[in-house]
Amino acid sequence: MSVPVTSSHFPYLTIRLTIRQPLARNQQELEVEALVDTGFDGGVVIPKGALDPSLTPVRYLPWELADDSQVLLPAFLADVQIGTLPPVRTIVMPLGDEPAVGATRHGPLQDSSRPRHTDFC
Numbered sequence: 001m002s003v004p005v006t007s008s009h010f011p012y013l014t015i016r017l018t019i020r021q022p023l024a025r026n027q028q029e030l031e032v033e034a035l036v037d038t039g040f041d042g043g044v045v046i047p048k049g050a051l052d053p054s055l056t057p058v059r060y061l062p063w064e065l066a067d068d069s070q071v072l073l074p075a076f077l078a079d080v081q082i083g084t085l086p087p088v089r090t091i092v093m094p095l096g097d098e099p100a101v102g103a104t105r106h107g108p109l110q111d112s113s114r115p116r117h118t119d120f121c
Contacts, residue, residue: 005083011036015101016081017044019055019092028052034099041102043090044080051076051094061093071095 007013012033019028030050042063057074064070073095079087080101 003083003085005085007036009033013082013101015044015099017046017078017092018081018087019052019076019078021055022058022077024056026052026054028055032099034101037100037102040100042093044078044092044099044101045095046092046099047097048094050099051092061091063093063095 005013012035015032015034017028017030017032019030021027028051030046032046032050034044055076058077059075060072061075062070063073073093075091075093078090078092080090081087
């Protein structure tokens with residue numbers, strides 16, 4: 001079953017993040033306007049300054065950027081919620097200066113061929 005979610009600020013969606021610490025009670029909740037990036041399949045990225053510095057990454061992951069450079073980024077576990085849809089567990093990484101959410105089959109969103117609309121399964 002697909003649930004349509006619309007945005008008045010396309011290609012951005014308001015997403016709620018709960019960044020969790022697996023072995024601690026520490027967590028961070030954020031609500032951000034994230035760019036829906038159909039070429040990104042890595043979960044969610046947020047600006048480094050938006051991340052609580054007391055949080056500890058679950059691991060560091062290698063990433064290849066659009067300019068073919070490679071970086072090692074801290075990865076955090078998070079639940080992402082869009083609208084009234086159930087939360088989806090994904091990874092969050094600090095990178096760049098704009099929040100972005102992946103829109104491929106590996107990210108929390110799925111591609112949609114219809115403009116101003118994204119289908120969720």
